[in-house]
């Protein structure tokens with residue numbers, strides 16, 4: 001036996017319901033325990049040599065054009081407005097008044113019963129304890145956004161639809177949630193273009209996304225076939241075969257503008273299937289480069305969407321570092337990157353690979369709709385330069401809205417409030433990568449600004465007060481657009 005996994009009888013949310021799959025993966029492995037630890041946990045394992053961490057994607061033999069900083073649009077130029085919804089985690093079994101302190105990874109559910117102490121009762125519209133989104137709160141948000149639908153052009157929808165009851169989700173449960181959510185999106189936003197990405201919670205068990213060479217009973221086709229059908233409500237026919245193969249795609253909604261939606265489950269260290277072979281699963285990054293090269297040749301600007309931010313510690317090092325290289329190479333045409341997954345409102349700056357000091361890109365991590373764990377609920381709008389000939393498609397500003405859950409539960413009614421505009425709150429001239437890099441420097445020097453960022457990070461659930469450990473964590477995350485790279489934070493002044 002090369003690697004020992006303790007398969008307990010509890011409901012560990014990471015491995016819940018996974019035992020037969022893990023055993024199948026381990027049976028196929030040729031890695032030592034240290035190597036497995038290095039891939040899954042990262043540098044905390046003492047950085048053991050890891051043969052699967054060592055792959056590089058190939059770039060076409062085309063010289064990189066000289067970097068051209070984005071040019072601000074002329075005053076009065078047209079703009080696009082994009083709604084970003086992420087991590088809805090809708091819980092069909094949410095019950096107001098049920099036990100919110102149930103001791104399981106997810107509470108506030110019908111089965112949790114009525115608590116002895118009324119203060120343990122689940123809030124009417126949601127709860128700060130381990131609870132997900134009730135249908136009535138979700139629909140309230142969708143109704144509000146539906147009434148405003150003429151004020152935005154399309155929707156980025158970056159995954160994690162099911163609740164966190166990861167220990168007992170069947171494939172059918174996941175498909176039911178997918179279908180229900182898609183029917184809600186169609187009901188509230190008829191005719192509105194929606195560009196979805198796949199979350200890690202859509203798998204059954206959670207995080208399980210076998211690559212296409214896994215066939216038979218563990219094949220992922222049960223999910224990707226359903227996605228292909230659901231997403232065909234918004235995507236053209238010619239991308240459906242790729243969705244069935246790998247759950248990623250590219251579309252061009254306007255001439256000169258391209259959207260690429262990635263399936264980041266192939267960078268997820270929680271996806272045990274990646275231990276068999278992490279090397280560019282399904283050829284996704286090779287495809288990404290090919291797509292970006294065609295976009296460069298055609299003079300297009302590109303937005304990239306996905307679920308797990310590529311710098312997240314849960315994103316496998318090799319994938320993450322290759323992606324960083326891709327952003328460096330195509331920095332002139334990648335005008336925006338939009339992710340979710342963490343549930344926190346944050347950003348990560350990409351730097352040039354040689355000096356790690358010149359900003360070349362920025363990725364936004366949008367706040368989650370769900371309040372899990374201990375947050376307010378939220379959603380985001382981006383104002384984008386477009387759509388006219390020669391638009392840069394750069395993000396010009398973003399505005400975040402939130403639901404103060406404590407207030408809603410006391411008042412007995414939901415009020416979605418404007419939380420902040422990035423440009424106004426941080427006094428930014430524009431939202432280009434250099435402006436975000438500059439904000440990091442401002443936050444290093446000015447604790448008040450850092451604490452504002454920290455308050456918004458948690459969707460204003462607390463004041464934002466931030467001690468040394470917190471300050472270091474916030475700042476280091478903003479610089480870490482690739483995972484497992486302590487050197488990105490080495491010169492932070494906290």
Ligand SMILES: [Zn+2]
Pocket residue numbers: 087089160201341342343368
């Ligand atoms: Zn999530």
Ligand SMILES: [Zn+2]
Pocket residue numbers: 160199200201307340341342
């Ligand atoms: Zn997620």
